[in-house]
Amino acid sequence: MDQINEQFNPQQDNQLAEFADQVMQGKLNRPASSLTDELLGLKETILRLSNGFPPNPLDDAAIKQMHVRLKARIRREEKAAKPSFWKKWFGRDVSPQLGLAFTILAVLIVVFVSTPSLTAPGSTTTGTASTPVNFIAAAVLAAVLFVVFWVTRRK
Amino acid sequence: MLYSVKFINPFSPSTTTKYMENTSNSPFQGPSDELLIQQFKDGSQSAFDQLYYRHLPKVFKRVRYVVPENDVEDVTQEIFIAALNSLSSFRGDAKFSTWLRTLTNYKVAEFYRRRTRKQEPLLSPLSDASAHTTGSSSKTMEERIYLQRALQDLPENYREIIMLRFAEDLQFNEIAELISQNLEATKSLFRRAIAALRTHLDK
Numbered sequence: 151m152d153q154i155n156e157q158f159n160p161q162q163d164n165q166l167a168e169f170a171d172q173v174m175q176g177k178l179n180r181p182a183s184s185l186t187d188e189l190l191g192l193k194e195t196i197l198r199l200s201n202g203f204p205p206n207p208l209d210d211a212a213i214k215q216m217h218v219r220l221k222a223r224i225r226r227e228e229k230a231a232k233p234s235f236w237k238k239w240f241g242r243d244v245s246p247q248l249g250l251a252f253t254i255l256a257v258l259i260v261v262f263v264s265t266p267s268l269t270a271p272g273s274t275t276t277g278t279a280s281t282p283v284n285f286i287a288a289a290v291l292a293a294v295l296f297v298v299f300w301v302t303r304r305k
Numbered sequence: 306m307l308y309s310v311k312f313i314n315p316f317s318p319s320t321t322t323k324y325m326e327n328t329s330n331s332p333f334q335g336p337s338d339e340l341l342i343q344q345f346k347d348g349s350q351s352a353f354d355q356l357y358y359r360h361l362p363k364v365f366k367r368v369r370y371v372v373p374e375n376d377v378e379d380v381t382q383e384i385f386i387a388a389l390n391s392l393s394s395f396r397g398d399a400k401f402s403t404w405l406r407t408l409t410n411y412k413v414a415e416f417y418r419r420r421t422r423k424q425e426p427l428l429s430p431l432s433d434a435s436a437h438t439t440g441s442s443s444k445t446m447e448e449r450i451y452l453q454r455a456l457q458d459l460p461e462n463y464r465e466i467i468m469l470r471f472a473e474d475l476q477f478n479e480i481a482e483l484i485s486q487n488l489e490a491t492k493s494l495f496r497r498a499i500a501a502l503r504t505h506l507d508k
Contacts, residue, residue: 163492166499167477170470192496195503199471202445202452203370208362216365217357220382224389 162189169193173200250299254292261288335359338401345392353392357385360405367409367472371456371464372416374446384412403483417457455505463498470495 166189172178173196180197208216335355336344344352364384369377387408395404456464469475469483481491 158493159496160489160493163489163496166496167492170495171476174471174474191503192499195499195506198448198506199452199467199502202449203366203471205474208365213358213361216361216378216381217354219378220357220385223382224386227386 162192165189166192166196170196173197174205176205250295253295257291257295258288261291339397342392342395342397342401353389356388356401360402361385363402363473364405364409367406367468368413370468370472371413371453373453374449376416380412380416383416384409387412451506455502458505459498459501462494463501466491466495466498467502 169178178197336352338356338359341352341356345356361381365377365381368380368384372380384405388405391408395401456467459467466480466484469480470477475483477491477495478488480495481488484491484494486494
C-alpha cells in the first residue's frame with residue numbers, strides 16, 4: 151500500500167464516503183472531473199464496484215424459487231442421510247456407547263450360557279469346559295466389537 | 306431434523322400483521338428476529354421461513370461479491386441449511402444478522418477450502434464470463450470476475466467494510482457501530498480499503 155493511502159486525510163475520507171453514499175442511492179454514475187488524481191481514482195473504483203454488482207439481483211419471484219429449491223435440497227439431504235449403525239439397531243435416543251455396552255453384555259451372556267457344562271455321571275463336581283479359553287474368546291469378541299464401533303462411529 | 310415443507314409466504318397479511326413488533330434490521334413490519342428464533346425453537350418451522358425471506362437478499366448479495374456466479378445459490382443454500390441445523394443452539398449473545406454474517410463468511414471460506422482440496426481454480430476463469438450472458442453482458446461478467454479476484458485478495462478488514470457498505474448497503478454510522486469504531490475511523494478504513502482494491506485491480 152502506498153504512503154498516500156495510509157495518510158490521515160479526513161477530508162478525503164468524507165468526500166469518498168459521501169460519493170459512495172450517492173452512488174449507492176443511484177444519484178451518481180460518474181465522478182466529477184475537478185478532483186485530485188488520487189480521489190478520482192478511488193471514486194472510479196467505487197463506480198466499478200457498483201456497476202459490477204447491480205444492487206437488486208433478486209426479485210420476489212426469484213426469492214420464492216430459491217426457497218422452493220432450498221426445501222427440495224433439505225428433503226433430498228434428509229433422505230440421503232443414513233442413520234448410524236447404532237441408531238438403526240437401538241433407536242434414535244440410545245447413545246452409541248450405551249449400544250456398545252448392551253451388545254458386549256449380550257455377547258458375554260451368550261458365551262457363558264452356551265458354555266457346555268461338564269458333569270460327570272454320578273459325580274457332584276461340575277466344571278466348565280476349558281473356562282480360560284472361553285474368557286479369552288469373550289475378551290476377543292469384546293475387543294472386536296469395540297474396534298468395529300470405533301471404526302464405524304460417526305465423525 | 307425434520308423440516309416442514311409447507312410453503313409459508315411471510316409477506317402475506319396473515320403473517321405480517323400477526324406481530325407488529327418492528328425490528329431495526331427488517332425491511333418490513335413483522336416479528337423481530339429474536340421472536341422468530343424463539344418460535345422456531347418452540348417448533349414453528351414457518352418462523353424459519355420468515356427469517357429466510359428476511360435475510361436471503363443480503364446473504365445472497367454478500368456471497369455474490371466473492372463466489373463465482375455458478376456457485377452463488379449453492380453456497381447460499383448451504384448457509385441457510387447450516388443456520389437451520391444450528392439455530393436451536395443460537396443463544397442470542399449477538400444479533401441474528403451478525404451470527405448469520407459470521408456463518409456466511411465461514412461457509413464462503415469453506416467453499417474455497419473445498420476448491421483448494423479438489424485443486425479447482427479458486428475463482429472462475431475469465432473464459433467463464435462468455436458463458437454467462439443471461440441478464441449481464443459478457444464484459445460485465447468479466448469485470449465481475451476481476452472484482453471478485455481483487456476482493457478475495459484484500460485483507461479481511463478491508464474486504465469486510467466494502468461488503469458491509471456495498472453488499473449489505475449499511476450506512477457508515479451503522480458500520481461504525483458494528484465494527485466498534487467511530488465514524489471518522491470507519492470512513493478512513495473505507496478509503497484505505499478502496500485504495501487497496503484499486504491497487505489490486507490495477508495489477
